[in-house]
Amino acid sequence: MKRLSLTSRLTLSLAVLVMLVMATVGYALYRTLEQQLIIRDDGALITRVEQIRTLLLNEDVMTLIHDKPGLFANMLGNTESLLVLRFPDGTPLMEVNPGRSPIPRITPVPAGAPLTLAAVHHAVTADGIPFISASALANISRAPYQVTITTGRLMSERTRTLAMYRNQIILVATAATWLTALLAWFFIRRGLTPLRRLAAETASMDIHYLSRRIGITRAPSELRQLIEAFNSMLERLEINFRQLSQVSADMAHDLRTPIGILLGQTEVAMRFKRDTDYYENLLGSNFEELQRLARMIDNMLFLARAGDAGHAIERAALPLTAEFGRLSDYFEGPAEERGLTLACERNGATVWADPELLRRALANLLANAVHYADTGTAIVLRAEQRPEGTTISVENAGPDIAPHHLERLFDRFYRADASRAGDAGASGLGLSIVRSIMVLHQGRWHAQSGKRRTRFSLFFPAKPA
Known part of the structure; x- marks a missing residue:
């Protein structure tokens, strides 16, 4: 299955986000409008009952009910409303029901009690249209001195209004979602132009253009x-x-x-x-x-x-007195051949290192010193221990090494004196091996030369607590 591009993902995410926001806002507005319309309609129904209560107190109104009941039908204002007046024994006084709605059977509010919105009853017809109704007792001026008022209304108009509003919300939310998706796709694609430019620049690079660099000035x-x-x-x-x-x-x-x-x-x-x-x-x-x-x-x-990061070394606390003695015995013969002497300053120091690698590094430094030291001089092997680690140095007298050579002495095959390239046994790898050994120990290496003295120093970190 092909994965969507970053532009498509961002566009789809924004479109879904806008759709959710619009749907949430639309639903909240719809529910708010519905509640307001319900309160308005319930209040209008309660007001109608109160008005009829007041009218029935007038003797002339009772006469008018007998003579002209059509006036009350006109007062209802539409064919979806009903009004029923009955005496307490069930005898009808007046019934106005042009829509043939079923007359609800509800308990009337007593004549002396105030009418509130809680007196309105809500129901739903078989067609799913809300129907509201209310009933109350009213005092009249003749026997039996009370009349039951029952009124109701079918909320078809409110249902149509809410349906129209709901359809408008859906239409607006859909249009906003599509418009957002189109605009998001355009602007995201335009905004990702630097990324495509970066991809094109990197794709054009190969082994022959490693010196090129990607411009950063115009980049976001x-x-x-x-x-x-x-x-x-x-x-x-x-x-x-x-x-x-x-x-x-x-x-x-x-x-x-x-x-x-x-x-x-x-x-x-x-x-x-x-x-x-x-x-x-x-x-x-x-x-x-x-x-x-x-x-x-x-x-x-x-x-x-x-050079492999997975190369493992086994460190131990090594007494340098023994290590220096072993190296002195090994290089005693080559040093005597060139008239050199070996001096060791041990100071009872110890070093946290791999035994074989330590001996190889020091052997390479001593071999280098024996090879290039002035005849008749001494090679000094020195150790200095501190809380942070141990420094081992090999110092010899001989020709100075220029500063620009010191920086590259530990590179592979590098020689400070090109005339020595043909020296027997010299491969130009001794100091490079020393550097690799120090990298494995997370240590440091340093070379300094001046006044016909050359010194190579190796720092081994102390054992972690």
């Missing part, structure tokens, strides 16, 4: 927040796509070097028959290049897994 206030969020998304997509393109290019470049070496050495070896020592040296060289490729692929796989 209701859409500005959506447009701002969409433009922010486009900006993030553009940055990520640019980084992905750069990563792909850098990865292809870095993979091409060892693969080219392997192909070149193998091609040279296949031209002529060589001795065993040559093949052993060739296999050793190829093994180193293959190890480099394996490390690069392993790092890329780690970064891909770390």
Whole structure:
């Protein structure tokens, strides 16, 4: 089943709302008019009985009733009314009933009691037309000194008036509903023009136009927040796509070097028959290049897994004295080869982190420091614990890194010195892995360099209470 459009939904909602409002108002007006007409007709009937009561006190009126009863028929004013005068014993004095309406049998109001609207009786004929009646005793000047007055009226005129009014209400409500629907459809469709324009602009964007942004000047206030969020998304997509393109290019470049070496050495070896020592040296060289490729692929796989929001880590409170000792023992050999020393300032600090990921991050920082530190200097591994968390830093002496490089050191395949791109074992992914590990720990990372001192700092948040 096809879903209704937003324009159709809003139009239908407004039309139904107007119909309900008009029906409610019309019903209220109809009921008010009906009650007013009932009160008016009941009052007119009571007034008629009071008038007849007063007339019957006159002796001349009694004579006139015998001689000219037609005068009272004219007094009723229409053929739907009736008037019956009877003596208490049931003997009729006068009966005027041109419409042949059934004479109601109701208890008359005593002669001395006042007539109120409560004395009016309401009934409905077989045709569904209301019939009102009232009865009262009246004093006369001759025996038997009382007469029963019974009067009534068929409310055909009132029924026609109310039916006409009801039909007008239905007609007006229907016309208002259709008019509202047409106007609502027109104005809603016109009002949704910015939304259709926004849809057209977004549909025209593809991978080649990520730098485009949706204009916000002419947009209504209701859409500005959506447009701002969409433009922010486009900006993030553009940055990520640019980084992905750069990563792909850098990865292809870095993979091409060892693969080219392997192909070149193998091609040279296949031209002529060589001795065993040559093949052993060739296999050793190829093994180193293959190890480099394996490390690069392993790092890329780690970064891909770390980028997944569902990547789970198992944290624990780790004493840094033991962790620093383990790392010092591991890097003692590579540091001695370059004439470097390792100094650890433990201070009895602990860190809330995943053991394997912590060791990998610190190992990458130490490997970077050993690689670029000046010969004969010391690499300082320092820890500082505070209530909000623990900061671990690796500091070494060496060439300064320009500020514009510091901002991108943790990007994938980025190197501050392009001349080092061919360094053996360097893939440009070490610091990027450090950043991914810190993201998993909801921590922070920072690099600063100046006066031939470079320092990398990692902040691990404390364990939640």
